[in-house]
Amino acid sequence: MSTAPSSAATTSADGSRRLSTRERILEAATELFYAHGIRAVSADKIIERAGITKVTFYRHFRAKDDLVVTYLESQAARERGALDAVRESADGDAEALRSFANLIGTASCQPGFRGCAFINAAAEYSDPDSAVRKVVADHRAWYRETFATMLGRIGVIDTEDAADELLMLRDGAMVAGYLGEASHVGRALAAAIFAVATTHGAELTR
Template identity: 55%
Template sequence: MTPMTQTAGRARDAGATQSSPVRERILAAANEYFYAEGIRAISADRLIAAAGVSKVTFYRHFPSKDDLVVAYLEGRAAVERHALEQLRAQAGHAGATLLAIARAIADMSCSPGFRGCPFINAAAEFADPAHPARKAIATHRAWFATFLKDLLGEMGIHDRDAVADQLIILRDGAMVTGYLGPDPAALTDRLIKAGRAVLNAARANTAGDVSP
């Protein structure tokens, strides 16, 4: 959901215990083509040609296309997590972090070459929730929910599960909306206002809680 998730060739296989220039070259090709054209639309042969490797070399690193898809998604997740942690470190407190995330989402969603959230796009291509790709997506979205809940906890908000879900819904909707056309300034303004409405309602509910 941050600007760098759209940059071709930057994803890394977070689950790999060992990397190599050849493996990285295959992943870079997958990162570019899977995101730009869709996972199912890109054959292994096309990636082999793009990466400039032999079939034997390709399948030595990725025994199946599913293995490569999972590595692609885990690489995207690793880049996004690093970006979010950086935003948090730079912002200094929870409210500023959420504001920075909203601005990053809007900027990215309206930028050239953006074609939606890579995780939502991938989920749409794999209907079976038991598929390894869907499991990788679920793992990353669970991490993001926990990240948001940590920020909400710093803000003293009680119903963190529900509020985090609401913020994720705003995030997902903003990415679709940005892809379909609004300018970054308009999307940023609307997303920030919607996020503040969610947080203000959560603060009001928290203030109204009666402790035993």
């Protein structure tokens, strides 16, 4: 019986957290994949950035696509955690949706922003049955479900259609933030979310 390599981090003598080898590979891949595109980044480039050998790389990831899946799962966890944190700190779901729009607007203004990692990945993997596209589909399904729950709590009647519209707005905002005037994204997205919610029955004040 074989066991998977440990991904646990260790603690150095001064108490600082040291990344495990698996985490170092993932960190290197995350930076390179997002900045340059998945197909453009070879395993050799990741190995060089992480400062490891090929043997070490393939001990942790059998193939590059396995690393791509892990990269996207990690990104999904970060996005879900960010929205969960917004919901926990907001005074209700209406405020949480506005805060979510502002969060995307803020992200769009950060140096190195290249839009949505999941849209980018889907554009590079055309096979809808691939493991990469499955991660993308699962994450988008999570967004729809979460949006539907939030919209239902603020009085929206047709939550499924409204959630689909919010996901499209989110996608468009991410693209606009990358290609257009990022400073306007948060405000425009918040206004669009407000319009969708009220169109579908919610009674909100700006």
